[in-house]
Amino acid sequence: MQETARPHVLSPQSFDELLGGGGGPATVDALRASERSWRLLVVRALLDAAATAPTGPLPPLTEGWRLLSRAWSVATPEVERLLSYPAVGVWAAHTLRRLRGTADHDAPLWAEAGHLHALAASAAVRAGLEFRTDIPVRHGWAVLPALGAMRVPGGPDWTVVEVLAEDGDVTVAGRRLGGPDWHAPAELRADGCTLLLDDIDPYRALRTPRLPEPLDSAAEWQKLFDSAWEILHATDREEARALADGLVSLVPRPRSERFRPHSASSGDAFGTAVASVPDDGEQFASTLVHEFQHNKLSAFMHLFTLYEGRDTRLYYAPWRDDPRPLGGLLQGVYAFFGVTAFWRWRDHPLGRFEYALWRAQTAHALHTIGRSDGLTDLGRRLVAELAGRLEPWLAEPVDGRARAAADLAIADHRATWRAYHLRPDRGTVRSLVAAWPHEAPPVAPGHGPTLVPGRPVRGFDTRAVLARWLLADPAGFERLRDDPGATVSGARPEDIDLVTGRTAEAMRACHARIVRGEGDPETWVGLGLAARAEGDPAGEGLLAQPELAAALHTELDGRADPLELGRMLPPDRP
Known part of the structure; x- marks a missing residue:
């Protein structure tokens, strides 16, 4: 696997496309080529770092590398695709960090480094070689990357099994590939776009290894993918083609709350996305776009410093x-x-x-x-x-209705973030308390607020999620009115009032909650949103500095009316 080193060069068109947030098929091809080199560098660094590491019950890593090289010489395109497989990148980066002491995990180091043998075995199977080797077993699972996993029950948590290929048959722990204990990942296919639905690779989850979680069926994912691809293709055919060329796999995760999808990607794993079961094809399409943007920028940043x-x-x-x-x-x-x-x-x-x-x-x-x-x-x-x-x-x-809902979500998120993560200057708080009550809004003395990351009790998107329900599914929204928190985590009745325009009711509820001593950040922001909608000048002050209003209320032992505090605060953020 020796080649003459050549620098990677992006064409001026590809360079400009990526700077502008785009990237057609030719640009994605260039990024894939550069990521191949990045991957080989990381694997080489891993092998160098592992030269003196214990191998446990596995053969030396040099034997795995020889088998991998042998497969590459026979079936170069197949092995190249395997080496470029996203989970291989996660494995190499994670294991290199462990070898260098910058990451930790409960897996034995010999099993993590020894995953190279599983990679070599998978390459050899693809190349049609006859061979014999041992690979790690994690809690009863033996995995061949991008091929599948064999259930090997009854042994210790960490052990090894033999992979044997001879006379056209391949066995893992004596069981044939394709038998009842073998699980191969499904493929999602739609008009020229294919994604491996990876539910088995231990390094598929991007951050920490996890055990295989075979799906009972890929039918739901395929239906959603059909819809997502149709939307992507109709929206921008060129960018859809680029996405199809760049993405290799999708890591399925369980369904989350409606309108709260979870997804992730990693700079170590060009070509993949982790995603919860989407609500529909449109959400799926948006998620793929989102994560592929991360993929492109990560690859670009491997070439250039931003x-x-x-x-x-x-x-x-x-x-x-x-x-x-x-x-x-x-x-x-x-x-x-x-x-x-x-x-x-x-x-x-x-x-x-x-x-x-x-x-x-x-x-x-x-x-x-x-x-x-x-x-x-x-x-x-x-x-x-x-x-x-x-x-x-x-x-x-x-449209005015959508715009108003978006404006509410924007103000809500920004103010709630402030209320949780900013702490007002103590000198400012003391000076304002000493001046209370007063008639004119003061010029706040002292320094600005300090960033002290807090611990939110609910998602800052809670009211935005309710707005999505109202816009996309009015009937469903009506059903969640009586107990919104049962459907949207953290939602309260006053949140329903806010998103439906019952702002006077929301203002009374938030005000009463604060007076009762239950004024959490969401309530202070809710009071500000409602007051602003009602035309009360307190609204702008509360949304501009909710952290200061809450601190003043606490310092004054609740003697100050929350709305009066809002009216005294300037409506611009420090």
């Missing part, structure tokens, strides 16, 4: 409940630029809501990140390109 490590601050990310570092925020703006572009073409109430929401939130984050001194010149160029493409979208008309 930010330096000197910026250690944490930032507000409009799609997360937790503060994020600069790199995480950069990944987010790139992904949600793609999500915004997707929803721009979905012409129905929920689609208009998603478009209005994400164009505003992405623009907000781009403005924030553009002020960071941690960006390189190229990073600033990328941010400027995205902002320039997004700017005209902000002026496009959106």
